[in-house]
Amino acid sequence: MNPLLELSDVGIEFPTPKGPFCALQNVNLKIKKGEFISLIGHSGCGKSTVLNIVAGLYQATQGGVVLSGKEVNEPGPERAVVFQNHSLLPWLTAYQNVELAVKRVFKGHKSKAEMREWIEHNLELVHMSHAMHKRPDEISGGMKQRVGIARALSMEPQVLLMDEPFGALDALTRAHLQDSLMEIQKDLNNTVIMITHDVDEAVLLSDRIVMMTNGPSATIGEIMDVELERPRNRIQLADDPQYNKYRQQVLSFLYEKQRKPDTDAPAKKAADSDDSNEEKVDKKTGEVA
Amino acid sequence: MTTALSNIAWISPFVSIAKGEDVSGNIQTIIKTIGLPLAGLLVFLMIWQAAASNINTSLGQFPGPGDVVTQTKGLLSEHFTEREKAEAFYERQEKRNAARVKQDPTYVPKTRDYTGKPTYIDQIGTSLVTVLSGFVLASLIAIPFGIVIGLSANLYSAFNPVIQIFKPVSPLAWLPIVTMVVSALYVSDDPMVPKSFVTSMITVMLCCLWPTVINTAVGVASIPKDLVNVSQVLRLSYMEHVRKIVLPSSIPMVFTGLRLSLGIAWMVLIAAEMLAQNPGLGKFVWDEFQNGSSDSLGRIMVAVITIGLIGFLLDRVMLMIQRKVSWDKSAATR
Numbered sequence: 001m002n003p004l005l006e007l008s009d010v011g012i013e014f015p016t017p018k019g020p021f022c023a024l025q026n027v028n029l030k031i032k033k034g035e036f037i038s039l040i041g042h043s044g045c046g047k048s049t050v051l052n053i054v055a056g057l058y059q060a061t062q063g064g065v066v067l068s069g070k071e072v073n074e075p076g077p078e079r080a081v082v083f084q085n086h087s088l089l090p091w092l093t094a095y096q097n098v099e100l101a102v103k104r105v106f107k108g109h110k111s112k113a114e115m116r117e118w119i120e121h122n123l124e125l126v127h128m129s130h131a132m133h134k135r136p137d138e139i140s141g142g143m144k145q146r147v148g149i150a151r152a153l154s155m156e157p158q159v160l161l162m163d164e165p166f167g168a169l170d171a172l173t174r175a176h177l178q179d180s181l182m183e184i185q186k187d188l189n190n191t192v193i194m195i196t197h198d199v200d201e202a203v204l205l206s207d208r209i210v211m212m213t214n215g216p217s218a219t220i221g222e223i224m225d226v227e228l229e230r231p232r233n234r235i236q237l238a239d240d241p242q243y244n245k246y247r248q249q250v251l252s253f254l255y256e257k258q259r260k261p262d263t264d265a266p267a268k269k270a271a272d273s274d275d276s277n278e279e280k281v282d283k284k285t286g287e288v289a
Numbered sequence: 290m291t292t293a294l295s296n297i298a299w300i301s302p303f304v305s306i307a308k309g310e311d312v313s314g315n316i317q318t319i320i321k322t323i324g325l326p327l328a329g330l331l332v333f334l335m336i337w338q339a340a341a342s343n344i345n346t347s348l349g350q351f352p353g354p355g356d357v358v359t360q361t362k363g364l365l366s367e368h369f370t371e372r373e374k375a376e377a378f379y380e381r382q383e384k385r386n387a388a389r390v391k392q393d394p395t396y397v398p399k400t401r402d403y404t405g406k407p408t409y410i411d412q413i414g415t416s417l418v419t420v421l422s423g424f425v426l427a428s429l430i431a432i433p434f435g436i437v438i439g440l441s442a443n444l445y446s447a448f449n450p451v452i453q454i455f456k457p458v459s460p461l462a463w464l465p466i467v468t469m470v471v472s473a474l475y476v477s478d479d480p481m482v483p484k485s486f487v488t489s490m491i492t493v494m495l496c497c498l499w500p501t502v503i504n505t506a507v508g509v510a511s512i513p514k515d516l517v518n519v520s521q522v523l524r525l526s527y528m529e530h531v532r533k534i535v536l537p538s539s540i541p542m543v544f545t546g547l548r549l550s551l552g553i554a555w556m557v558l559i560a561a562e563m564l565a566q567n568p569g570l571g572k573f574v575w576d577e578f579q580n581g582s583s584d585s586l587g588r589i590m591v592a593v594i595t596i597g598l599i600g601f602l603l604d605r606v607m608l609m610i611q612r613k614v615s616w617d618k619s620a621a622t623r
Contacts, residue, residue, distance in 0.1 A: 055518075055522065056521075057518055057521060057522075074521075074524075075518070075521040075522045075524065076522065076524055077522060077523060077524065079522070080522060081518065081519075081522050083515050083518065083519070085515055087513070087515030087516060087518065087519050089516065089519070089533075089534070089537070089538075090616060090617070091537045091538075091540075091616030091617075100523065100533065101523055104523045104524070104525070105523075135616070
């Protein structure tokens with residue numbers, strides 16, 4: 001079966017005053033329809049860059065992305081993005097935010113009544129029907145993210161891109177949203193690429209976990225298949241030896257093979273800053289004297 | 290109705306006392322919201338009175354609060370007498386015309402406008418019309434221009450020096466140039482509006498463009514990247530992007546600019562009217578100064594206070610519009 005989405009030899013360089021900075025290179029990945037992929041890695045390793053290239057928000061300077069046989073070179077609703085900070089338009093209600101997307105994508109294909117039904121259906125999917133006509137500043141962070149997901153789903157994307165969708169939420173809300181997402185995924189079977197820095201989230205949700213090496217010139221380090229049966233239940237999985245093996249494998253990649261060179265530095269840094277503080281005080285007293 | 294009333298800061302405690310809620314707390318609120326401003330005003334009036342009685346000018350003693358009240362009454366009664374005269378004039382004219390038509394049915398009645406001098410109230414009206422015309426004209430230019438340069442960092446860099454150079458220019462510097470240009474270009478046997486009006490309006494416009502341009506541009510340039518990304522993912526066209534994302538998102542900043550602009554417009558107007566002889570408050574002040582009677586300083590003081598009050602009211606009106614239009618209620622509180 002042909003892959004739905006194919007990244008071949010993707011790399012990107014950003015121009016800087018000190019010459020080009022290579023953020024990403026040799027990223028090769030084939031994604032089948034209906035697959036749920038997580039990208040995990042330390043912050044600054046370029047996982048967001050990969051997502052932005054697939055979204056079309058960045059242009060790869062090397063290689064390319066092909067979605068259903070067409071090369072990706074600009075953003076579009078068939079690759080809907082759920083942004084980390086919900087990015088709802090603050091002057092529109094939840095309904096209107098979804099409406100903006102639906103009108104854009106289905107204009108001419110759906111009648112007014114069908115559009116309304118479709119908007120309401122998508123808000124229902126993320127359990128937001130009760131607060132449909134509230135504006136983002138009137139609902140909680142978790143609810144905003146739900147609306148963000150509804151907006152993305154309403155575009156019926158071929159690939160759903162999620163950029164640390166639950167990163168800004170507290171642990172309980174995050175768990176709720178992960179469960180909601182699994183529930184939706186069971187019905188819709190979307191193709192999803194999700195960025196995360198949460199190992200549990202990655203193992204719980206994904207079919208495959210793509211682990212990225214540290215930048216600069218970051219690339220894919222390892223790819224792990226997660227063969228846990230669905231539906232998955234976080235409580236049962238907590239005791240599951242297979243689940244824990246997967247977890248352990250990701251953790252060992254992140255903290256042993258790809259340990260950030262400066263992760264043991266904080267203690268030293270603190271000491272440094274103490275020194276500099278002392279210096280300042282000294283200077284000050286010197287001036288006073 | 291009660292909810293509408295209780296939205297006004299100084300009325301709400303009264304409403305709430307009337308409902309029998311928390312009387313002592315509300316009395317404290319009343320003292321804070323009404324008592325303190327009144328006390329401040331009183332102290333100011335006392336200082337004014339004391340200072341006025343110690344300043345002697347060639348036009349007599351500097352007017353204190355009492356003189357200003359007298360002059361205000363004088364100006365108002367002048368206004369009403371003038372209105373009565375005008376009415377009487379039109380009545381006479383009508384009667385005369387009616388009589389002539391009766392005598393000779395072929396007579397086409399002539400109507401002439403009353404040509405009395407404009408009263409203080411008329412002058413306030415002229416000033417308001419002039420300032421609002423200038424301000425609206427400036428806004429119509431400044432907002433679209435601000436959006437266009439805000440959307441493109443390159444255009445912004447290109448135009449920024451021009452904006453920065455023209456921003457601090459005084460209306461007094463513009464006025465002679467504007468006067469000459471208006472005289473050269475605005476030629477008509479039967480002008481719709483007098484030249485002095487056009488001159489004042491354009492001067493006001495030139496001076497009050499800049500805050501709106503700058504604030505709009507900054508508002509547009511600081512749209513969160515995420516919202517721009519949303520627009521890109523939805524493939525909104527340039528015009529849709531402007532209408533659906535850029536405009537609403539920058540509305541709070543646009544209004545900040547508009548309020549600054551209107552404040553400047555009002556300040557500039559007085560100077561412009563003085564020199565352009567547009568029959569508004571500025572001309573009133575100038576004429577009183579030239580007139581040099583013992584009442585003049587008092588009348589000018591009335592104008593000063595009127596100018597202050599109207600400036601304040603204009604800002605409040607803008608604030609009310611902002612609250613109606615803007616989604617960001619927190620930005621509209623001051």
